[in-house]
Amino acid sequence: MKYEAVIGLEVHVQLKTKTKAFCGCVNEFGSKENTNICPVCLGLPGSLPVLNEKAYKMSMKVGLALDCVPRQCVKFDRKNYFYPDLPKNFQISQYDMPFAENGALDIYVNGQDKKIRIKRVHLEEDAGKLMHPEGESYSLVDFNRAGAPLLEIVSEPDMHSPDDAYQYLTDLKLIIQYLDISDCDMEKGSLRCDANISLRPEGQVKLGTKAELKNMNSFKAIKAALTYEIKRQEKILENKEPIAQETRLWDEEKEQTILMRSKEEAHDYRYFPEPDLPIFDLAGEEIQDIMDTLPELPKAKLGRFMGSYGFSQKDAAVIISSKGLADYFESCLKFFNAPKPVANWLAGPVFSEMNSRNISIVSLGLAPEHLAKLISRVEDGSISRLVAKDVLSVMLKTSQGPDAIIKDKGLQQVSGASELNKIIDEAIANNKKSVDDYLSGKENALMFLVGQVMKLSSGKANPKAVKDMMTERLKKC
Amino acid sequence: MKLNFLTAHELQGLLAAKKIEPVQILADIEERCRIVEPKIRAYARAPFFRKISSESRLQGELSGIPAVIKDNICSDGDLTECCSRILEGFRPPYDATVVEKLKGNGSFIMAKANMDEFAFGSSCETSCFYPTRNPWNTDHVPGGSSGGAAASVAADEAIFSLGSDTGGSIRQPAALCGVVGLKPTYGRVSRYGLIAFASSLDQIGPLTKDVRDNALLLKIISGHDEKDSTSADMPVPDYPALLEKDVRGMRVAIPREYFVEGMDPEIRQSLTEAKNKLGSLGVSFGEVSLPHTEYAVAVYYIIATAEASSNLARFDGVQYGLRNSEKTNSGQPPLISMYKETRGRGFGAEAKRRITLGTYVLSSGYYDAYYLRASKVRALIKDDFDKVFKEFDLILTPTSPTAAFKLGEKTNDPLNMYLSDIYTISANLAGIPAISLPCGLTKKGLPIGMQVLGKPFGEEDIFRLAYQYEQNTAWHKEKPKL
Numbered sequence: 001m002k003y004e005a006v007i008g009l010e011v012h013v014q015l016k017t018k019t020k021a022f023c024g025c026v027n028e029f030g031s032k033e034n035t036n037i038c039p040v041c042l043g044l045p046g047s048l049p050v051l052n053e054k055a056y057k058m059s060m061k062v063g064l065a066l067d068c069v070p071r072q073c074v075k076f077d078r079k080n081y082f083y084p085d086l087p088k089n090f091q092i093s094q095y096d097m098p099f100a101e102n103g104a105l106d107i108y109v110n111g112q113d114k115k116i117r118i119k120r121v122h123l124e125e126d127a128g129k130l131m132h133p134e135g136e137s138y139s140l141v142d143f144n145r146a147g148a149p150l151l152e153i154v155s156e157p158d159m160h161s162p163d164d165a166y167q168y169l170t171d172l173k174l175i176i177q178y179l180d181i182s183d184c185d186m187e188k189g190s191l192r193c194d195a196n197i198s199l200r201p202e203g204q205v206k207l208g209t210k211a212e213l214k215n216m217n218s219f220k221a222i223k224a225a226l227t228y229e230i231k232r233q234e235k236i237l238e239n240k241e242p243i244a245q246e247t248r249l250w251d252e253e254k255e256q257t258i259l260m261r262s263k264e265e266a267h268d269y270r271y272f273p274e275p276d277l278p279i280f281d282l283a284g285e286e287i288q289d290i291m292d293t294l295p296e297l298p299k300a301k302l303g304r305f306m307g308s309y310g311f312s313q314k315d316a317a318v319i320i321s322s323k324g325l326a327d328y329f330e331s332c333l334k335f336f337n338a339p340k341p342v343a344n345w346l347a348g349p350v351f352s353e354m355n356s357r358n359i360s361i362v363s364l365g366l367a368p369e370h371l372a373k374l375i376s377r378v379e380d381g382s383i384s385r386l387v388a389k390d391v392l393s394v395m396l397k398t399s400q401g402p403d404a405i406i407k408d409k410g411l412q413q414v415s416g417a418s419e420l421n422k423i424i425d426e427a428i429a430n431n432k433k434s435v436d437d438y439l440s441g442k443e444n445a446l447m448f449l450v451g452q453v454m455k456l457s458s459g460k461a462n463p464k465a466v467k468d469m470m471t472e473r474l475k476k477c
Numbered sequence: 478m479k480l481n482f483l484t485a486h487e488l489q490g491l492l493a494a495k496k497i498e499p500v501q502i503l504a505d506i507e508e509r510c511r512i513v514e515p516k517i518r519a520y521a522r523a524p525f526f527r528k529i530s531s532e533s534r535l536q537g538e539l540s541g542i543p544a545v546i547k548d549n550i551c552s553d554g555d556l557t558e559c560c561s562r563i564l565e566g567f568r569p570p571y572d573a574t575v576v577e578k579l580k581g582n583g584s585f586i587m588a589k590a591n592m593d594e595f596a597f598g599s600s601c602e603t604s605c606f607y608p609t610r611n612p613w614n615t616d617h618v619p620g621g622s623s624g625g626a627a628a629s630v631a632a633d634e635a636i637f638s639l640g641s642d643t644g645g646s647i648r649q650p651a652a653l654c655g656v657v658g659l660k661p662t663y664g665r666v667s668r669y670g671l672i673a674f675a676s677s678l679d680q681i682g683p684l685t686k687d688v689r690d691n692a693l694l695l696k697i698i699s700g701h702d703e704k705d706s707t708s709a710d711m712p713v714p715d716y717p718a719l720l721e722k723d724v725r726g727m728r729v730a731i732p733r734e735y736f737v738e739g740m741d742p743e744i745r746q747s748l749t750e751a752k753n754k755l756g757s758l759g760v761s762f763g764e765v766s767l768p769h770t771e772y773a774v775a776v777y778y779i780i781a782t783a784e785a786s787s788n789l790a791r792f793d794g795v796q797y798g799l800r801n802s803e804k805t806n807s808g809q810p811p812l813i814s815m816y817k818e819t820r821g822r823g824f825g826a827e828a829k830r831r832i833t834l835g836t837y838v839l840s841s842g843y844y845d846a847y848y849l850r851a852s853k854v855r856a857l858i859k860d861d862f863d864k865v866f867k868e869f870d871l872i873l874t875p876t877s878p879t880a881a882f883k884l885g886e887k888t889n890d891p892l893n894m895y896l897s898d899i900y901t902i903s904a905n906l907a908g909i910p911a912i913s914l915p916c917g918l919t920k921k922g923l924p925i926g927m928q929v930l931g932k933p934f935g936e937e938d939i940f941r942l943a944y945q946y947e948q949n950t951a952w953h954k955e956k957p958k959l
Contacts, residue, residue: 039571043791045564045672046551046573048705078787080839082816089790141795270839272848275676275784277706 003199003237005230006207007165008119008157011172012150013182014126014190015058021125021149022049022092029188033131033142041147043087048276051076055123055149056099056280058181060290062151063100063121065175065297070100070287076123076274081267084139085128087146095271097279098122105155105175106299107167108313116168117156126150151182157196157207162226169193169219174298178323186218193222198243199233208233209243213257216250225250229257301326309339318347325351328361328368335372338379345375349389353396370395374402386459387411411460417469420453420461424473427452438474446470480505482633482956484690485542486717492541499541502636506543506587509634513959518609519619519629521548521560524588538697540583545638547626548589549596550681551670552576555586559672560604561594563823564798573670574705575639575681575698582697590638591625595789596646596674597827598622599897602888605825610884611654612957613923617881620650620897626684627654632959637685637694641671643678644777645876645901648913651684652876652926655915655955657691657943658684660901662933663908664709665695667702673788675781676707678905687953688914688944692716695936714937720944725759727942729929730869734770735900744875747917747925751946752873758945763869767861770903772854774895777902779838779851786835789828794819830891859907866932871942874900876913876926900928910936914943915952924955 020027023040039047056074063070075097078090103118128146132139153172159165173184173191184191198210213229216222229248236243247266248257296304298320305316305326320326325346332342350371354361374395378388383406394405406412427449428435434452438445446467453466480488480502491497507526514520524545546552549559551569553576558564576586593603601609601624609624611617612632619628623640627650630638640647642660651658659682666681673679683694696717701710731752736745752762794800794815801818802811809817824832838847865872878899887894904911910931917925931939947953 039569042796044569044571044797045557045559045567045791046549046569046571046670048669048707050704050706080787080790082790082793084793084795084812087791087796089793090787268841270787270836270841270844272783272787272839272844275707276673 001238002202003230003234004202004204005160005226006157006198006200006210007159007161007226008196009155009159009165009168010194010196011153011155011169012192013062013153013176013184015055015149015151015181016183016190017052017054017058017149019052019054020147021052021055021123022147025147027148028144029190031144033140034144036144037146041087042143043146049092049274051277051280052149057290058149058179059099059121059123059151060282060287061179061181061294062153062176063103064287064291064294065179066100066103066105066118066121066153068100068103068118068121070282071097072282073097074099074280074282076277077271078274079124080270083127085130085141085146087128087143091125091127092274092277093124093152093271094122105168105171107164107171109161109163109167114158114164116158116164119154119156121151121153124150124152157198162223162230165195165226166219166223169222171298174321178295178297180295180323195222195226197226197229197233199230199237208237209245211243211245211257212247214247214249214260217252221250221252224255225257228255232257295323309343311339311343315343315347318351319343322360324361331368332372332375335369336376336379338375341375341379342372345371349392364396365399366396367399367401370401377402377406381462382406383411384454384459384461384463386454390459420466420469421473423453423456423461424466424470426456428473428477435474435477439477446474449474479509481509481636483636484686485539485636486689486693488542488636489538489540502541503543503587506634506636509632513612513632513634516610516615516959517612517619517628517632517634518607519591519625519632519634520545520588521558521591521604521606521625522556522589525555526587537581537583538693539579542584542636543587544579544584545588545590545626545629545635546576546586547623547638547640548592549641549672549674550576550639551672552586552589555589557589557672558605558798559595560592560606561792561823561825561828562605562799563792563820564672565823567798569670571670573681574667574702576670578698578700579639587635588629590623590629590640592640593622593624593646594825594828595672595785596622596641596643597785597831599645599649599894600882600884600887601625601628601650602884603825603827608884611881611923612959613655613881614921617883617923618653618886620653620877620881622646622650623658623684624650624654627651627656627658630654630656630684630686631957633956637683637690639681639694639698640684641674641679641681642901642905643674643680643781644905645898647682647684648901648911648926648928649877649898651913652915652928653881653924655918655924655926655952655957656684656686657688657912657914657953658682659691659695659912659936659939660904660910661695661699661936662709662910663905664707665711665910665934665936666698667700667705667708669702669704669708673784675784676788677784678777678781680905688912688940688947689717689720691912692720692940692944695940709934711934716937716940719937720940722941723759724755724942724945727760727871727938728869729755729760729762729942730765730865730872731762732765732767732770732865732872732874734767735874740875741879743917743919744877744879744925748873748875748927751916751927754949755873755942755946758949760942762873765865765869765872767858767865767903769854769858769861773858773903773906774899776851776854776858776906777898778834778895779847780855780906782831782835783839783848784835786832786839789824789832792820792823794823799823827891855906858903862903862907862909862930870931870935870938872930874928874930876900876928880919880921880923880925904930909933910939912939912943914947915955916946916950917952918955924952
C-alpha cells in the first residue's frame with residue numbers, strides 16, 4: 001500500500017527585543033550566567049509580569065505577514081508544569097486568544113505551488129537553561145534566557161513530504177528575517193522547530209496517529225528526521241501494527257528517532273487565563289499602524305523583480321534571498337541602472353565573497369555606488385571582466401572606488417590598434433605551432449592565441465577587439 | 478496617654494507641633510509589646526525596633542510612624558515567609574510598591590504580622606509559627622487571614638497595619654478584633670510585592686484604629702503602578718479631605734440574602750441599631766436582592782484555589798526557601814523526590830488542601846465544569862452589584878456571620894471555616910471596595926463589625942458614611958482589657 005505523509009510544524013522564534021517579554025532585563029545571547037535577571041524573570045514571590053510592547057508589535061507583524069486574521073482581543077494564559085528551568089513552574093503563554101490565527105504561507109516545491117495554512121501565532125516566555133557539570137551530582141540553572149520572548153508559529157498539517165517542510169521553513173525564516181524581528185539562528189537556539197507527522201493510506205481523509213519529533217538542530221536535520229520517521233511508520237503500518245502516539249527525539253549521530261515519552265506520560269498543562277495580565281484590546285487603527293510598518297515581503301519582491309527587471313524566478317530568488325541583498329541591489333540600480341549585469345555581479349563574485357567569509361552584504365563594506373561604477377566600467381568597455389574582478393578584490397580590501405584603483409594600477413583596457421598589433425605580433429611569433437594549427441583548420445587554436453594576447457597584456461586588452469584583429473591578421477599569414 | 482494608643486493622624490499632629498519625638502512613639506510601642514505580645518502573638522517574628530531611629534527623620538505624612546505589614550508583603554532584606562515553612566529564610570531583594578510608598582512617606586517597617594499560611598484561613602491558626610489570639614479574649618481567634626495585622630492594632634502594639642484581602646482576610650479579622658479594615662477596589666492598590674494567593678482577587682488594604690487613619694493610609698498606598706498591569710490608572714482622591722462631607726441623602730441598600738432567618742441575633746441587633754443611627758443622620762435605606770449570593774462561596778473556592786495552585790507552584794526548593802533533597806528510598810529520580818519532599822514538608826495541611834483542590838478544578842476534563850462555569854457565575858455576581866449600584870450609593874451588611882470563635886473550634890471543619898467569609902467573598906469576586914468597622918459588642922464582650930460596600934473606586938463614599946457613623950458612635954473607642 002502507498003502511504004501519504006501528513007506533516008505539521010511548530011516553529012519557535014526568539015524575538016530580538018532589547019528587553020525580555022515581561023520585565024526590563026536585557027534579552028541577550030551569550031552573557032555570563034545569571035547576569036540578565038531580576039525578581040520578575042526569576043519569578044520571585046510577589047513579582048508581576050508587564051508585557052513588552054515591542055514583543056507585542058513584533059508578534060502582530062508576524063501574524064499580518066502570514067496573512068493571519070489579527071485578533072481584536074489578545075489574552076495570555078498560564079501553562080502549568082514543573083521543571084527546574086522554569087522559575088514559576090508555569091509558563092506565560094497563550095491558549096485560546098493568541099495574537100493571530102488562520103493565515104497561510106505559499107511555497108513553491110519541486111515545480112508546484114502549495115498553500116500551507118498557518119493555524120496560529122502566539123507569544124510566550126522562554127525558559128532558563130540547565131547545565132550539568134561533568135562528573136558532578138548536581139545541576140545548575142542559568143536564568144538569562146528565562147522570560148525571553150518566544151513566538152510560536154503553528155502550521156496546519158498541510159505538508160506531505162520532507163521537501164515541503166524544508167521549503168516551508170526556508171520561506172518562513174526569510175519572512176521573519178525580512179521583518180527584522182529575529183536572528184533565526186538554529187545553532188544559537190533563536191529558531192527551533194518541532195514536527196508532527198503521521199501517515200495515512202493514499203486517498204484516505206482521516207488522519208493517522210501522529211508522532212511529535214523534537215531535537216532537530218538544523219533544517220537538514222528536520223528533513224532527515226522526517227524522512228526517517230516516514231520509513232519507520234511505514235514499516236509499522238505494513239506489519240499491520242498500530243502507531244503509538246508519542247514524542248520522539250532525533251538522534252543526530254545515529255540518524256534515527258528515539259522514544260522520549262508516550263501519550264500516557266503527556267502533561268496536563270492545566271491552562272487558565274493569566275490573572276496578572278489584562279486582556280489586551282486592539283484598536284483597529286493600531287493594527288493598521290502595524291500593517292503600515294510591514295516591509296515588502298519576499299513573495300511580493302520576487303514578483304516585482306521578475307516583472308520589473310525581467311529576471312527568471314531562479315535569478316530573482318537569489319537576489320531576494322536576503323532583504324539586505326535585495327535592498328543593496330536596488331541601491332546599485334540608482335547609480336547604474338542595468339539590472340541584469342548588477343544582478344549577475346551580485347549573484348556571482350559578490351555572493352561567493354559573502355559566502356566564503358560567511359557575512360552579510362552590509363558587513364562586506366562595499367558601497368553600492370562603487371560596485372555600480374565598477375560594473376558600468378565593464379559595460380562601457382573601459383575594463384575587462386577579468387580586470388574588474390581584480391579591481392573588486394582591491395575594493396573589498398581598501399574600500400577605494402574603482403576608478404581610483406583602475407587609474408593607480410593602469411588597468412585601463414587596451415583597445416588601440418597600434419598597441420594591440422604589437423602584442424599580437426609577439427603572440428604569433430611565440431606560438432608558431434598554434435598558428436599552423438589554425439591555418440590547417442583547427443578553430444580552437446584561435447582562442448588559444450587570443451588568450452596569449454590577453455596574458456601578454458596582463459588582461460588589459462579588450463578581448464573582443466583582440467579576437468577580431470587576430471582573425472584578420474591570421475588571414476594574412 | 479501612652480503614644481501607642483493613638484492613631485497616625487493624632488501622632489502626626491503631635492509630631493508637627495513638636496510635642497513629641499518619633500523615638501517616644503517607638504519606646505511606647507516597645508513597652509506595650511513587652512506586655513501584650515506574649516499573650517497575643519500578633520507578630521510572625523520579634524519586631525525589629527533597632528533598625529528604626531536613623532530612618533525616622535524622613536519627611537512625609539507618616540514621618541516617624543512605624544508600620545506593621547502582613548508577612549506576605551515583601552520588604553527589602555526582611556524575612557517575608559507568608560508564615561509558611563516552605564519560604565523559610567526568604568528575604569526578598571526588593572520592596573513591595575506599598576512598602577516603597579510607606580517609606581517614601583516617612584514610615585518604616587517595624588514588624589511582619591502573623592497570618593494564616595499563605596492567607597489560607599479565617600482564624601490565623603494555620604500559621605506555621607503559632608496562632609495569634611484575639612485581644613478581646615485570648616481564648617478566641619482574631620480572625621484571618623490578616624489576624625496578626627488586626628490584633629496588633631486592636632492591642633495597641635501597632636499604630637496601623639497593612640493586610641491583604643482575597644475573600645475577607647482584612648475585613649473579617651477587623652470585625653473580630655474591633656478595628657477598621659478596608660479592602661480597596663481591585664486595581665486601586667498595586668499588588669507588586671504581595672506574595673500572591675489568588676491574583677484576580679487579592680488586594681492590599683489598611684487596618685486602622687479609626688476611619689480617618691484608614692482614609693489617610695489608602696491615599697498613601699493607592700495609585701497606578703507600572704509594575705502591576707492590573708493596577709488602575711485612575712486619579713487618587715484626597716480621601717481624608719473628603720471625610721466630612723454630609724451623608725444626608727445617601728442611599729444605602731440592605732441585601733435580603735445577608736439577613737437570613739437564624740442569623741446571630743446579636744449581630745442582627747447591632748446592624749439594626751447601626752441602620753437606625755445612620756437613618757437619623759439622613760441616610761435612606763432600601764431592601765434589595767443580590768440573587769447570586771448563594772453561589773459566592775462555591776465560586777470563590779474554585780477560582781481562588783485554581784489561581785493559588787498555580788501561584789504556589791514556584792515554591793519547589795530550586796531557588797529559595799526550604800529545600801529538602803535528602804535521598805529517599807522511593808526509587809524516584811532525585812529531582813522528583815526533592816519536589817515531593819520539599820513541598821510535602823514545606824506546606825501545611827490547609828495549603829495542601831487548596832493546592833489539591835485548585836489543581837483538580839483546572840485539570841483537563843474538569844476545567845469547563847468548574848473553573849469556566851465559576852468564571853461565568855462570577856460575572857453574574859458582579860452584575861448583581863452593578864444593578865444595585867444603579868439605584869444605591871452603598872450596601873450595608875454584617876462583616877462576619879459570628880463574632881470571634883474559639884481557637885480550635887473550626888480547625889477540623891474546613892467547610893464551616895470557609896463559611897466565616899460568606900459575607901465578604903462577594904466583594905472580591907466583584908472587585909468592589911468594602912470596609913468593616915466596629916458597630917457593637919456581644920454580651921461576652923467580643924466586637925461586632927459592619928460592612929459597607931461601594932461602587933468600583935467608590936472608596937470615598939464608603940469612608941464618608943463610615944466616618945459619619947464613627948463620629949456619632951463610640952464603638953471605635955472601646956478597647957480590649959489587656
